[in-house]
Amino acid sequence: MLDASLRELPDATPGGRLAENIMHFARVLRRAGLPIGPGQVLEALRAVAAVGLDNREDFYWTLHAVFVNRRDQRELFDQAFHIFWRNPDILGRMMSLMLPEMGAMQDNAPKGEEMSRRLAEALNPSNNKAKEQLEDEEITLDATLTWSANEVLAKKDFEKMSSEEIRAAVAAIQRMRLPAMEVKTRRYRASLTGSRVDMRRTLRAALRGGQGYIPLMKREKRVRRPPLVILCDISGSMERYSRMLLHFLHAVTNDRDRVFTFLFGTRLTNVTRYLRYKDVDEALARCGDAVNDWSGGTRIGHSLHEFNQYWSRRVLTQGAVVLMISDGLDRDEAAGLTIEMERLHKSCRRLIWLNPLLRFEGFQPKSVGIRAILPHVDEFRTIHNLESMKELVAALSLDAPRRQGGMRMFKDEAA
Amino acid sequence: MASQSAHLPTSVEETLTLLRNGNYLANRSLATALFLALKLNRPLFLEGEAGVGKTEIAKVLSATLGRKLLRLQCYEGLDVTTAVYEWNYSRQMVEIRMAEATGTGDKDALESNLFSDAFLIKRPLLQALEPDVAGPPILLIDELDRTDEPFEAYLLEILSDYQVTIPELGTIKAEHPPIVIITSNRTREIHDALKRRCFYHWVDYPTAERELEILKIRTPQAAEELSKEVVGFVHRLRKMDLFKQPGVAETIDWAHALTQLDVMSLDPEVINDTLGTLLKYQDDITKIQGSEASRILNDVRTELAAARA
Incomplete structure (x- = not known):
C-alpha cells in the first residue's frame, strides 16, 4: 500500500520538527479517511507560517481551515488534533493497532462520510477496542434506545442467495436499464433545429463565410435526468423482497448519476456510497454492514421525519423524483406519518410509491399507514416480481403529467 | 464607507478588530480562516445554515476595507454568459453592417475588431479580475450550492489561478487577485476539487453570550431585558426538533420587530403575534404557538432570574 511505503521514508522535510510533525499529522488524517494530498500539507505549512505559533487555538483553526472541508470531518479532526499534538506517538501506535481495519477502509477513503464517523469512534481512546466489540456495543445501545423490544438486529447474510431462480432473476435485474425521464434544464446547447438563436455562433459563422449574409445558428435547451431518491423499506414484512430490491437499487444506482438511496426499518440509513460499488456482491455486503435494522419493525413516520429533517434539503434539489418502496405497514400506527408524507410530497417533483402488497387482487388500503400515505403520492404501483419491475421502468420513462395536488385541494374546498 | 486607505490585517487579532469595526462579531476560528484567506490569497469557503451571517462577512469586508463588492448570486442554470x-x-x-455599407471590407481586421474589448460585456467574475483603484475587489459567490455541477467546474480555473480564458481573446489574468468569499447552504455537497482550493469554515450558530453581544450591536434600541429574553428564547428553540431552526438573522429581525412594537419584555401574546419573523414553516409555528411558547418563556424567565440572583 502506498501509505505503508510512505511511512518507511526517512523524515527529510526541511523546516525543522514542526514541518515534520505537520506532515505526520496530515498522514494520520489521511489514513483516517480525510482526502488530504501533499498540496494541502504544503499549504498548511504556509498557513502556519502566516498565522504564527503564539496561540494554540489559532494553530488549531489554521490547520482546521486547511485540512477540513466538510462539516462531518470536524469531530474526527478535533480528536486527532488533541491526541496528536499532545503526544504524536500515542496516536501513531493507536493507528498501527487498528491498521487491519484501516486497510479495509482505505479503499473508500475519499468517499468516507460514514467511514470517518466510525473511525472517529474508533480513534476515541475510551472505546478503542476491536471492531466486533464496538459493534456489540452499538447493538446493545440500539436495543435500549429504540422503541421495539422485538426489533431484530440480526445482520443479513447475503451469502445465502444461491438458488438457481434467484440467480436468474438477479441477472435479469442487472440488465435492466432505467430509461431517462428527462427534464429540460436552463442550459442550452447548439442544435440545428432549436427554437432560439445562438448569437455567438451566428456571428462567428457570418465572419467565417463572408458571403454577405448571416446564417442563423440555433440552440435548444439541454435535457437532463432529474436526481432520483429512493427510500426503501427493509423491515420484517418486506423481507421477502428486500434482497431483490437491493439488486434493483444497485442496478439503478450504477446506471445513472445522481441516485441517492436510503434504507429504513426503525431508522434511516444512507447507503448511497455503498451501492456505487460496481461489484454487486461487494456493494450489498457493505450495505449489510452499514444497516443495523434488517427485518425488524417499521417506523415509517419516524424514518421519514429523519429524512425530511436531515436529508431532504440536501438531496431533493433540482427537481428530484422520489421512489418510496414500502408495504405501508407501520408499527407506530402511522404516528406522524401524514405530516411527514405531506412534507416529502411537497419537496419533490414526483413521488412514486411502490408497494408489493398491491399484487393481491382486491387489495384494499385498510391499514392506517397505507391510508396515511396514499393521499400524498403521485403514483402507486406494485413491485413484487420482474414483470412489475419492468413496468416500473417503463413508468419512470414517461413524462409525468403536471401535478394537480394544490389545485385539487382548492377545488375540494370550493365544492 | 470606512477609510479608503484601510489595509489588510496582519494578524488574527487585527482581523477580529476589522470585522468588529464593521459591526460583525466573529469568533476566533472564523477570523483565523478569514485571515488565512486574505494573507495567502485563497478563496474562503463558508458553509452553514441559512441566516448565520455568511454573506454578511463579504459585505462587512467590503465596507471596512473600502473595496468594491462584486456579488454573483448563483441559481440553477447559471452559465458563462451571465457569470x-x-x-x-x-x-x-x-459593426458588420457598417463595414458592408462603407465597403472597407478587410475581413481579418473586421474579425479582430469584432471580438475585442470594446464588444465585451463583462459580468461579475470577469470584473473581479480587473484592477480597481481601491485595491482588488471582493468577489462574493453566493449560495454556490444552487448552481449545477458544470458551473462549479468552470469556477476551478478562476479560483486557483485567478484567470479566465476567452477563446476569441485569450487568457485574462488578474494582476492582483480579488478576495473571494464563497457561501453555501449545503443543499448539496460541493465537489472536493473546488473545496480543496479554498480555506473551509463551517459557520455555526453563536453561543448565547455572543448572540447577545450581536443583538446589542445590531439593535441597540432594544431594551437589555428584552434582548436577554429574545436570545434565551431563540436558543431554546434551536434545541427543539424544528424543521428550520431560527438563524442569527431571524433573531435580529425578531428583536427589531419587537422594538418597533414598543415591547419592553416578552409575553406569550406578543410571541404568538410575532412568531412569523422567527419561524418560517407553518408546522414549526403551530408547534410552538400557544402553550409551548409560554412554557419556553417561563423557562427563560426562571433562568434569567437565577442568573441575576
Whole structure:
C-alpha cells in the first residue's frame, strides 16, 4: 500500500520538527479517511507560517481551515488534533493497532462520510477496542434506545442467495436499464433545429463565410435526468423482497448519476456510497454492514421525519423524483406519518410509491399507514416480481403529467 | 464607507478588530480562516445554515476595507454568459453592417475588431479580475450550492489561478487577485476539487453570550431585558426538533420587530403575534404557538432570574 511505503521514508522535510510533525499529522488524517494530498500539507505549512505559533487555538483553526472541508470531518479532526499534538506517538501506535481495519477502509477513503464517523469512534481512546466489540456495543445501545423490544438486529447474510431462480432473476435485474425521464434544464446547447438563436455562433459563422449574409445558428435547451431518491423499506414484512430490491437499487444506482438511496426499518440509513460499488456482491455486503435494522419493525413516520429533517434539503434539489418502496405497514400506527408524507410530497417533483402488497387482487388500503400515505403520492404501483419491475421502468420513462395536488385541494374546498 | 486607505490585517487579532469595526462579531476560528484567506490569497469557503451571517462577512469586508463588492448570486442554470462575459451581439451586427455599407471590407481586421474589448460585456467574475483603484475587489459567490455541477467546474480555473480564458481573446489574468468569499447552504455537497482550493469554515450558530453581544450591536434600541429574553428564547428553540431552526438573522429581525412594537419584555401574546419573523414553516409555528411558547418563556424567565440572583 502506498501509505505503508510512505511511512518507511526517512523524515527529510526541511523546516525543522514542526514541518515534520505537520506532515505526520496530515498522514494520520489521511489514513483516517480525510482526502488530504501533499498540496494541502504544503499549504498548511504556509498557513502556519502566516498565522504564527503564539496561540494554540489559532494553530488549531489554521490547520482546521486547511485540512477540513466538510462539516462531518470536524469531530474526527478535533480528536486527532488533541491526541496528536499532545503526544504524536500515542496516536501513531493507536493507528498501527487498528491498521487491519484501516486497510479495509482505505479503499473508500475519499468517499468516507460514514467511514470517518466510525473511525472517529474508533480513534476515541475510551472505546478503542476491536471492531466486533464496538459493534456489540452499538447493538446493545440500539436495543435500549429504540422503541421495539422485538426489533431484530440480526445482520443479513447475503451469502445465502444461491438458488438457481434467484440467480436468474438477479441477472435479469442487472440488465435492466432505467430509461431517462428527462427534464429540460436552463442550459442550452447548439442544435440545428432549436427554437432560439445562438448569437455567438451566428456571428462567428457570418465572419467565417463572408458571403454577405448571416446564417442563423440555433440552440435548444439541454435535457437532463432529474436526481432520483429512493427510500426503501427493509423491515420484517418486506423481507421477502428486500434482497431483490437491493439488486434493483444497485442496478439503478450504477446506471445513472445522481441516485441517492436510503434504507429504513426503525431508522434511516444512507447507503448511497455503498451501492456505487460496481461489484454487486461487494456493494450489498457493505450495505449489510452499514444497516443495523434488517427485518425488524417499521417506523415509517419516524424514518421519514429523519429524512425530511436531515436529508431532504440536501438531496431533493433540482427537481428530484422520489421512489418510496414500502408495504405501508407501520408499527407506530402511522404516528406522524401524514405530516411527514405531506412534507416529502411537497419537496419533490414526483413521488412514486411502490408497494408489493398491491399484487393481491382486491387489495384494499385498510391499514392506517397505507391510508396515511396514499393521499400524498403521485403514483402507486406494485413491485413484487420482474414483470412489475419492468413496468416500473417503463413508468419512470414517461413524462409525468403536471401535478394537480394544490389545485385539487382548492377545488375540494370550493365544492 | 470606512477609510479608503484601510489595509489588510496582519494578524488574527487585527482581523477580529476589522470585522468588529464593521459591526460583525466573529469568533476566533472564523477570523483565523478569514485571515488565512486574505494573507495567502485563497478563496474562503463558508458553509452553514441559512441566516448565520455568511454573506454578511463579504459585505462587512467590503465596507471596512473600502473595496468594491462584486456579488454573483448563483441559481440553477447559471452559465458563462451571465457569470463571466458575453459579446455585445447587437453592436457586433451593427459593426458588420457598417463595414458592408462603407465597403472597407478587410475581413481579418473586421474579425479582430469584432471580438475585442470594446464588444465585451463583462459580468461579475470577469470584473473581479480587473484592477480597481481601491485595491482588488471582493468577489462574493453566493449560495454556490444552487448552481449545477458544470458551473462549479468552470469556477476551478478562476479560483486557483485567478484567470479566465476567452477563446476569441485569450487568457485574462488578474494582476492582483480579488478576495473571494464563497457561501453555501449545503443543499448539496460541493465537489472536493473546488473545496480543496479554498480555506473551509463551517459557520455555526453563536453561543448565547455572543448572540447577545450581536443583538446589542445590531439593535441597540432594544431594551437589555428584552434582548436577554429574545436570545434565551431563540436558543431554546434551536434545541427543539424544528424543521428550520431560527438563524442569527431571524433573531435580529425578531428583536427589531419587537422594538418597533414598543415591547419592553416578552409575553406569550406578543410571541404568538410575532412568531412569523422567527419561524418560517407553518408546522414549526403551530408547534410552538400557544402553550409551548409560554412554557419556553417561563423557562427563560426562571433562568434569567437565577442568573441575576
